[in-house]
Amino acid sequence: MPRTLLLSAAAALLGSGWLPATSAFGPMRRDRGPLFTTSTVVRTLNSSNFDSMLDDTQTVWLVDFYSPWCPHCRQFGPQWEEVANVYGSVDSIQFGAVDCTRQNEICDREDVHAYPGVKLYHVSEEAITMPHVGNVYARHVAKWLEETLKEHGMGPLIDVDKVYPKNPLRDDLKKKEHTFGDPVEPLYDDRSEDMQLKRLKDAGTTALFILEDGFFMSTTILAGERYEAAVTWVKTLAGAFPMKENRAAFAVLVDMMKVKEQWKQNEWMDMLENWKSSVNEKSFPVNLFASKDDLALCTTYTCGLWTVFHSLTVTGVGQLKPSEIMSAIRLVVKHFFGCEECKRHFLKANPESVITKLALRDEDGPQAVALWIWTMHNTVNKVQGKPRWPTNLSCPNCYTNTDEPQSLNPNQLNDEDIVAYVRRVYKIESNVNVSFQTVGTSSWFSMGALAVVGLLFVIYRTLFQQHKHRLIGVKSLKTRDHIA
Incomplete structure (x- = not known):
């Protein structure tokens, strides 16, 4: 596959999103709790008060529909809070927020299936959706709100240019070219058995998250095109997920889900619990699919997604063609990943035409698809200002012209x-x-292990007190575990 195809499509990932420093699969912390819980200006809407909001036709309501795991939602949250504060003294407008992971029925009814989704109520007969265009800050929300109110013979409520004067520095920052961050010496060997097992754990955790949450994103029914996409995805896991024990587990799930052509969420969750009970003792490692929140190495759900994608493209077993795996990855992002940007x-980086071109390389094995995912992932690293992965230190043979600034220029890459x-x-x-799969059963061994751990803790505490000035912060260490 021509390198120009890789780079041109990867460049699509550099397009501006709702917030400039967030990648196509941007950062999202383990915290998946609801937003705005302590806000005095943003009202949390749920099944008990959403209809009351709809009935309050004398008040204009601007509502943010979000998912706590969505990276853009979490970064957009402070902007939403800011614009709500700007209008805090205006009695005729209120700001609300709906957590779509907890209020599926509301989001399904309001036809919100991507986040963040902003809707304006009681300005026209139907709710007005704010378009996903450009970088959205509090100023952009206020400007869109005022323009929309003016179109419907209402307002102005505030003077946006006075509240948010133009800032040349901000405009210059928008034009800043994305560059890779400075390379750092890896703390661990990416290829070590311990790291591989942690990634396997993260792949299993993330796969379960998609099954439990992704399939029913803002809906309570899995049917039609989404059902077909779900079947295709699980078939792909059954054909290419790491370890034969885990592939067998997903093969069982394919048979269970095909019993029906559509699933209600409560019925699906009951079926999934039965599946987990039947396969977790046989998975590798044991209980791989026990919890959707048990990440071992990654600190974000999006990191987990990249782990799944990489793992599928390099397994190279079964009857699946590499382009079919890439097509399944595209489907799961299209239907089951709620972050709109x-x-x-x-x-945009993966139109159907790209899948067609990748299919021409199927006979060559998974190399083309594996390189494709690598290119997109490092494009994201560049957007986030992270080092290129692997670094020159980790893989000296991966790159040439190492004295030049890091880039994805084909002249620097050894495919x-x-x-x-x-x-x-x-x-x-x-x-x-x-x-790794076995667990000791001797109680004497367990007691001995605890004693050793206790002794090591005492030694570590002593050494820490003596040499703590030499240690790097824990946060710094975690960010260096795995760049990609």
């Missing part, structure tokens, strides 16, 4: 070495130690 960027490195990191079929 993330989805838009990803689909074969990059793919070989990625495969060594994510392909774990024959690399794991079976002993």
Whole structure:
């Protein structure tokens, strides 16, 4: 596949989103709790008060529909709070927010299936949706609100230019070119067995999150095109997920979900619990699909998604063609990933024509698709100002012209070495130690282990007190575990 195809599509990921420093799969912390819980200006709307808001036709309501795991939603939250404060003294307008992970029925009824979604109520007969265009700050929300009110013979409520005077520095920052961050020496070997097992754990956790939450994003019914996409995705997991035990588990799920052509959410969750009970003892490692919140290495759901994507593209087993795996990845982002800008960027970089071109390389094996995912992932690293992965220190043979500024220029890349490195990191079929799967049963051994841990803790505490001035902060260490 021509390198120009890779780079031109990857460039689509550099397009501006709702917030400039957020990638197509931007950062999202483990905190998945609801937003605005302590806000005095943004009212949380739910099944008990949403209809009252709809009936309050004498008041204009601006409502943010969000998901706590959506990176753009979490970064947009402070902007929403700010604009709500700006209008805090205006009695004729109120600001609300709906957590779509907890209020599926509301979001389904309001036809909100991507986040963040902003709707304006009681200005016209139907609610007006704020378009997803450009970088959205509090100023942009206020400007759109005032323009929309003016179109309907209402307002102005505030003078946006006085509240938010133009800032040349902000305009200059928008034009800033994205660059990779400074490379750092890796703390751990990406290819170590411990790291591979942690990534396997994260892949299983993320796969379960998609099954439990993604399939029913802002809806209570899995049917039609979404159902077909769900079946395709689980079939792909059954054909390409790491370890034969786990592929067998997903094969069981395919049979269970095909019993019906549509699923209500409560029925699906009951079925999924039965599936988990039947396969977790046989998974590798045991209980791989026990919890959707148990990340081992990643600190974000989007990191977990990249882990799944990489793992699928390098497994290279079964009857699936590499382009079919890429097509399934595209489907899961299209239908089951709610971040609007993330989805838009990803689909722009992966139109159907790209899948068609990748299919021409199927006979060559998974290399083209593995390199494709690597290119997009490092494009995201560049947007976020992270180092290119792997670094020159981790894989000296992956790059040439290392004295030049880091880039994705084909003149700097050794494709074969990059793919070989990625495969060594994510392909774990024959690399794991079976002993990881076993658990000691001797109570004497357990007591001995606790004693050793206690002794090591005392030694560590003593050393820490003596040498703590030499230690790097925990936050710094975590960010260096795995760049990509």
